[in-house]
Amino acid sequence: MRRRWPAVVVTGALVAGAAGWAVVYGPLQGDEPPRTVDPEAVRTARAFLGSWAAGDLPAAARLTDSPAKAEETLRNFTAGLEIAKPVLTAGAARVDGAAEEGARVPFRARMPVAELGTWSYGSELAVARTEAGWRVRWELPLIHPQLDDKQRFKLVEEESAELAAVDRDGKAISAAEHPSLVSVLGLGGGKPRGEVQVVDRITGETRSTAVRFGPQPGEGGGPLRTTIDARTQRAAEKALARHTAGRNAGLVAVRIDSGEVVAVANGPAGGFNRAFQGTYAPGSTWKVVTSAALLAKGAVTPESRVDCPKYLTVGKQFHNVETSEIPGASFREDFIHSCNTAFVALRGRLTNDEMTVFAKEYFGIGPEWKTGVGSVDAEVPVPAGETEKAAALFGQGRLRTNPLAMASVTATAVSGTFRQPLLVRGTEQPAVATKPLPGAVVKQLRSLMRDTVTEGSAKVLAGVPGEVGAKTGTAEVTEDGNNNGWLVAYDGEIAVACVVEGAQSGSGSAGPVLRDLLTELAGGAAG
Incomplete structure (x- = not known):
């Protein structure tokens, strides 16, 4: 039987343009030339963020127009918050006033807080030309938009009480039956929990909460109401345990029609929640997004000829798996057989910031997501040069x-509409404005992913009942070490990664996991 559910370390960005200037794309008036940002201003911003992330606060402060105040504030900001090794990712610079003014x-800031989780938020800095050269204009909201001279941040920690949770049907979820949900939801109690509060600098009165970590009780003290589907969760945990042989792994399944999370599994079960909080290069699974951008722009069609050579050099030598x-x-063959060099060859058909903008506008990547538990948002920084662009x-x-x-990403690609993922019902989610993918592009993506299963690199799923599509990925971690294996797939109801x-490889490691999961959900026997 088919299941049936009720409908219910610093990175920077310098956009390469003519004569080394960073071009900011926007609407032009008449014949007015594009407005540009002096690359020295961008380098100053990146250097400031780099020094801040590295903990060299004096060096960061010297790049501002108020060094003494900047160093004092940067130091006080982390005092008591137990923040270590922040990651600060710069976006695309834009002109502030006339080009010569700033x-x-x-x-995007990712602040690891103690052992609680990651505090992720967005902010912005201004760079102005001074007699001493380009300097970051010092202002408190630079550190965090809620920081000002009347309020500060305070970390409050405690140990969670035993937490009751229910699945999408209102049935109790137990740690014994679903061990992966122990770390995801905090089942069983005794887990660290806390929040960063915004408090009055004088009275210490709590004004708001900037971020919460760890398991939170349900509304009114009742059980935590989740979107988990117990059958899918059991199948996911079983498949992951069976095929990962103790290796670190993570899996998430979402409903295509709503974005609701129906399964979260991690290896080892109960360990670090890699599924929600890991930070990985996605490897060739990202070609789903790249292809969507190319197809939507009309830069290619599935029938376009795009050679797939063994090697292609763009600052460094790129190659395919086993130098095929x-x-x-x-282009269809390039996609289904996952040819890296063909995608590198197409880099000139997208502007430097186009992938960043496209991922945000159509896939909702960039703004903060709220699932109801701690998660780390994906990042698509503007590449700093041609080599980085080719790799991305x-x-x-x-x-x-x-x-x-x-x-x-997979659910959006095959439905055409981004739906923000949700795990805990009642979670207040920020609005993420996106556009629907063109219907023709959705049809092409579904066809390409289906062909990847029937003829390409995801044949490991060929025996799964129903119309299943997929994309494999093999992501390099080091040049001479093992890779991370990825597989994303969809069937009629869920998208899974x-x-x-x-x-x-992705097909060899993640492939058997998704084969067993999808086969069991389709009512077949896992192989």
């Missing part, structure tokens, strides 16, 4: 995702 650089090649390949097109470089993000660390 620039504004948005950035497909002479005279079509097939999911390497500075791209960072996790199974939660890639399950959502799985990563297995220390793997040889």
